[in-house]
Amino acid sequence: MGSSLEAGIGLAAVAPFVAALLAPYIHRFAGAYAGWILAIVPASIFIYLLGFADTVIHGHTVATAMEWIPAYGINLSFLVDGLSLIFALTISGVGTLIILYSGAYLAGHHHQGRFLGYMLAFMGAMLGLVLADSLLALFLFWELTSVTSFLLIGFDHSRQAARRGAIQALVITNIGGMFLLAGAILVYQMAGAWDMSAVRAMGEVLRGSDLYVLVLICFLGAAFTKSAQFPLHFWLPNAMEAPTPVSAFLHSATMVQAGVYLLARMTPSLGGTDIWTNVLVIFGGVTLIWGSLGALKQTDLKQILAQTTIASLGLLVLLIGLGSTYAIAAMVVYFVAHAFYKAGLFMVAGAIDHEAGTREITALSGLAEKMPATFIGAALAALSMVGLPLTIGYFAKEEMYLGLMSGEWTAIAVIIVLVAGNAMLAGIAMLVMIRPFLGEAVATPKKPHEAPIAMLAGPLVLGACGIIAGILPDWLGHDVLVPGSTAILGREVESHLTLALDVTSLLFWLSAATWGLGVLVYRQADMIRTVLRRFDKALGWTADTVFDHVMFGLIRFSGAVTRFLHHGQLEFYLVVVFGALAVALFGPMLIWGGLDWLVPTAELGDWSQRLIVPALQPYEWGVLALAVLGLIAVVIAPSRLIAILSLGVQGTAVALIFLLFGAPDLAFTQLMVEILSVVILTFVMTRLRLDQRDHRPFEDWARDGTLAIVCGLGVSLLLMLVLNGTLDTRLSDFFTATSVPIAHGHNIVNVILVDYRGFDTLGEIAVVMGAGMAVLALLRRQRKLTAQVPPSAEPAKPKRVRKSRKAAS
Amino acid sequence: MNTVIFRTLAPLIVAIMLVFSVYVTLRGHNEPGGGFIGGLIAAASIAVFGMAAGVRAVRRSLYFDPMAIAGFGVVLAGLSGLMSLFTQSPFMTSIWLYVEFGNSIIPLSTPMFFDIGVYCVVFGTLSAIALSLESDREEDL
Numbered sequence: 038m039g040s041s042l043e044a045g046i047g048l049a050a051v052a053p054f055v056a057a058l059l060a061p062y063i064h065r066f067a068g069a070y071a072g073w074i075l076a077i078v079p080a081s082i083f084i085y086l087l088g089f090a091d092t093v094i095h096g097h098t099v100a101t102a103m104e105w106i107p108a109y110g111i112n113l114s115f116l117v118d119g120l121s122l123i124f125a126l127t128i129s130g131v132g133t134l135i136i137l138y139s140g141a142y143l144a145g146h147h148h149q150g151r152f153l154g155y156m157l158a159f160m161g162a163m164l165g166l167v168l169a170d171s172l173l174a175l176f177l178f179w180e181l182t183s184v185t186s187f188l189l190i191g192f193d194h195s196r197q198a199a200r201r202g203a204i205q206a207l208v209i210t211n212i213g214g215m216f217l218l219a220g221a222i223l224v225y226q227m228a229g230a231w232d233m234s235a236v237r238a239m240g241e242v243l244r245g246s247d248l249y250v251l252v253l254i255c256f257l258g259a260a261f262t263k264s265a266q267f268p269l270h271f272w273l274p275n276a277m278e279a280p281t282p283v284s285a286f287l288h289s290a291t292m293v294q295a296g297v298y299l300l301a302r303m304t305p306s307l308g309g310t311d312i313w314t315n316v317l318v319i320f321g322g323v324t325l326i327w328g329s330l331g332a333l334k335q336t337d338l339k340q341i342l343a344q345t346t347i348a349s350l351g352l353l354v355l356l357i358g359l360g361s362t363y364a365i366a367a368m369v370v371y372f373v374a375h376a377f378y379k380a381g382l383f384m385v386a387g388a389i390d391h392e393a394g395t396r397e398i399t400a401l402s403g404l405a406e407k408m409p410a411t412f413i414g415a416a417l418a419a420l421s422m423v424g425l426p427l428t429i430g431y432f433a434k435e436e437m438y439l440g441l442m443s444g445e446w447t448a449i450a451v452i453i454v455l456v457a458g459n460a461m462l463a464g465i466a467m468l469v470m471i472r473p474f475l476g477e478a479v480a481t482p483k484k485p486h487e488a489p490i491a492m493l494a495g496p497l498v499l500g501a502c503g504i505i506a507g508i509l510p511d512w513l514g515h516d517v518l519v520p521g522s523t524a525i526l527g528r529e530v531e532s533h534l535t536l537a538l539d540v541t542s543l544l545f546w547l548s549a550a551t552w553g554l555g556v557l558v559y560r561q562a563d564m565i566r567t568v569l570r571r572f573d574k575a576l577g578w579t580a581d582t583v584f585d586h587v588m589f590g591l592i593r594f595s596g597a598v599t600r601f602l603h604h605g606q607l608e609f610y611l612v613v614v615f616g617a618l619a620v621a622l623f624g625p626m627l628i629w630g631g632l633d634w635l636v637p638t639a640e641l642g643d644w645s646q647r648l649i650v651p652a653l654q655p656y657e658w659g660v661l662a663l664a665v666l667g668l669i670a671v672v673i674a675p676s677r678l679i680a681i682l683s684l685g686v687q688g689t690a691v692a693l694i695f696l697l698f699g700a701p702d703l704a705f706t707q708l709m710v711e712i713l714s715v716v717i718l719t720f721v722m723t724r725l726r727l728d729q730r731d732h733r734p735f736e737d738w739a740r741d742g743t744l745a746i747v748c749g750l751g752v753s754l755l756l757m758l759v760l761n762g763t764l765d766t767r768l769s770d771f772f773t774a775t776s777v778p779i780a781h782g783h784n785i786v787n788v789i790l791v792d793y794r795g796f797d798t799l800g801e802i803a804v805v806m807g808a809g810m811a812v813l814a815l816l817r818r819q820r821k822l823t824a825q826v827p828p829s830a831e832p833a834k835p836k837r838v839r840k841s842r843k844a845a846s
Numbered sequence: 847m848n849t850v851i852f853r854t855l856a857p858l859i860v861a862i863m864l865v866f867s868v869y870v871t872l873r874g875h876n877e878p879g880g881g882f883i884g885g886l887i888a889a890a891s892i893a894v895f896g897m898a899a900g901v902r903a904v905r906r907s908l909y910f911d912p913m914a915i916a917g918f919g920v921v922l923a924g925l926s927g928l929m930s931l932f933t934q935s936p937f938m939t940s941i942w943l944y945v946e947f948g949n950s951i952i953p954l955s956t957p958m959f960f961d962i963g964v965y966c967v968v969f970g971t972l973s974a975i976a977l978s979l980e981s982d983r984e985e986d987l
Contacts, residue, residue: 701878705870709886713972716893720979781942781953782875790880791957791964795938798960799923802967806916809971813913816978 053161064150072140083129116170119520124167134495139282141491159185172221190279202275213262220255264296267324271580281387289379317358324351329461338386338396363440369521371433381418381499394482403478417500419470428507464558510534622751664690685715856898863891881961885968892973901981912974919966926959
């Protein structure tokens with residue numbers, strides 16, 4: 038089967054991104070039909086992926102890999118098995134309908150092409166995520182989904198709420214991404230492989246390791262942020278600021294499921310331990326209940342659906358945590374069911390908003406007459422969400438109860454949570470289906486009429502799929518449940534789905550209880566909402582406000598740090614820099630005993646021998662004296678101009694010393710730098726009062742003098758130490774020997790600069806130019822300031838002195 | 847500093863310094879010198895010229911904006927490194943060409959162009975800073 042199919046994987050992986058790049062251009066000439074044209078891409082990927090179904094159903098997998106970073110053994114590997122195929126088919130299938138839908142939903146929007154591009158890019162990232170086998174590739178696509186979803190949530194970037202939602206989603210999911218990277222690296226350290234298919238066989242090693250809990254925290258952090266688990270769930274409702282197609286696609290069927298997918302994928306490697314089960318079941322259960330209650334609080338259709346998505350994600354995580362065969366089977370079926378009905382319902386919500394002008398459930402009623410096709414779509418989806426027989430939702434529900442019939446008290450507790458959660462979801466489903474559509478027609482902001490066909494296709498097709506899957510349990514069991522669960526659990530799973538209802542079994546009564554409670558929730562929805570809102574008011578804060586406080590706190594903190602470290606007082610910077618230099622000089626010498634030879638021993642006589650007076654020529658002594666004189670002149674100079682010139686004298690003397698000891702290049706450079714710094718400093722200083730001395734308080738004198746002496750002493754000692762050892766001449770020998778034959782030059786210094794280390798020099802001249810531009814920018818800014826402010830109030834000048842010196846050296 | 851002697855002599859000094867800077871740059875591969883030093887000398891000459899003739903005259907005679915010269919230097923240095931693409935060797939591998947010119951042989955090489963690039967960067971950046979500081983006094987730019 039495989040080879041011809043495998044060859045297409047690369048094409049399928051690249052196609053969405055290419056389409057994304059082309060989308061704006063296609064939109065330019067195709068206008069409103071761009072959606073129809075671009076939908077071809079996901080549709081073809083869907084059909085192409087269907088080709089794998091046969092292989093996967095027969096229990097085989099398809100793997101392909103290409104070299105990525107061979108030096109580290111990292112490959113870009115992909116794996117198609119039951120789990121990834123179900124996810125990939127959902128992504129491309131729902132994606133096709135969503136692209137169609139966005140074409141109509143945003144018809145006439147001037148950035149529609151861009152939007153379609155973002156959508157396709159996101160889809161490509163998501164497909165890559167579920168098909169990737171390498172943990173690093175998974176991480177890459179994981180981050181890519183975060184970035185593309187950021188663009189999509191903030192698509193309507195002129196609104197502040199959209200920007201906030203986008204940033205919040207990015208912050209939360211990216212923190213998760215960092216967790217994922219850390220987890221992936223840890224797993225590699227332990228298992229020695231990046232590929233998850235290889236890691237799976239190392240499950241025992243991972244679970245037995247000391248680092249197991251750490252790895253678990255990393256992966257849970259990633260999964261919980263992406264899949265909006267309590268208490269990190271708050272970004273998802275805010276992400277609803279995105280256009281509705283985004284909500285339908287990213288925040289119900291795909292991106293938020295990435296965390297669920299990751300947990301399912303890591304089940305054989307990390308799952309099955311007590312801590313795994315407890316954490317997932319507890320957090321999943323809390324999220325389920327919290328999300329359901331949250332949904333009951335809302336009146337906006339999209340917000341209701343967003344909260345139920347949180348609940349469903351909690352449910353999926355809970356099921357993965359349970360980890361039994363039934364639970365995993367239920368998770369697979371529920372994932373498919375959820376993708377069908379939630380994406381459909383979101384699209385219905387968007388259609389209502391689009392055609393009636395509002396999403397407030399309290400302001401809508403009796404739309405069924407005007408929008409019959411939309412109503413059918415909503416009804417099909419909602420029936421599945423309630424979990425009535427003959428829908429896929431029924432099997433999902435049955436399967437999760439089935440796994441918990443053991444009678445243990447923990448199982449009973451979980452069942453109570455599940456029934457409560459499912460009942461609330463069922464009640465909400467009825468609310469969403471019945472409130473806007475049935476009853477008396479009321480006036481809406483827009484005159485309602487049927488949505489265009491491109492917007493109807495999604496809900497109708499997905500709703501129909503839910504029903505078809507519901508009346509064909511053999512197909513659902515054999516083609517979805519078995520390959521999916523087998524891939525997660527790593528052992529053969531059998532299907533046992535059947536349509537028969539057994540009225541005598543406890544299972545039936547659990548379902549009946551769910552429906553009954555659901556009806557109750559539906560009937561009392563308004564009362565429940567009032568009570569819940571009252572609780573909210575009493576509580577006063579939510580995770581959302583906590584996020585705001587944390588973010589603002591972070592900004593305040595960084596502001597405080599900046600003010601502390603970067604307050605603009607140049608003197609202080611210099612003190613810090615030279616203080617650090619002193620520590621860097623003396624620290625190692627003290628720690629590794631470089632100063633031992635200075636310590637006077639019992640025989641003081643040694644000291645005189647240590648102080649070796651260098652044998653210098655008289656003119657060399659003269660130059661040395663010149664340097665010292667220059668230095669003394671700097672210190673006692675009566676005016677600044679004289680101080681600058683004295684500094685020049687001292688520098689020139691140093692240049693002379695270089696010249697005398699055989700470094701003409703260095704001497705030349707030193708001389709020119711000295712001349713230029715004197716000139717530039719003079720330019721700066723002539724605008725200050727040159728004839729005056731600095732009047733500095735004694736403390737400054739003492740501080741700066743101490744620092745200068747300490748640093749100077751440190752450098753001298755270091756140089757003496759260096760001279761004590763033997764000089765390693767390997768490098769200079771190499772350069773001397775090869776300079777002429779390789780680089781055709783006799784001047785080794787220059788040859789090193791332009792040839793051996795040319796790349797460094799290129800970087801350095803780029804830095805010189807960058808520093809120059811910074812100085813110019815500062816000067817221009819200052820000129821503007823002085824043009825505005827009267828000349829007496831001159832801003833800090835020394836800043837420019839330092840800058841220009843830096844650029845010159 | 848605007849004395850008659852200085853103003854009369856300055857163009858001469860500047861011309862000598864500029865020629866010398868080119869000489870120092872070109873001989874740098876075998877004798878002390880090179881693009882960095884050459885650029886420093888040229889920048890110093892520009893500073894001298896600025897003191898004598900004023901910033902406006904210097905800008906007029908330079909014709910190009912000093913920062914543009916610096917930018918050209920970075921590009922030239924980068925391009926001279928890219929030349930190695932034509933010989934299918936790694937970035938910055940030097941290429942040497944010996945051109946016969948009458949009785950003498952002139953060696954042309956990518957390191958030489960690289961050095962000229964360095965010269966332009968140092969010259970351009972430092973002149974820009976010096977001129978900008980000087981023009982602060984003269985209220986013109």
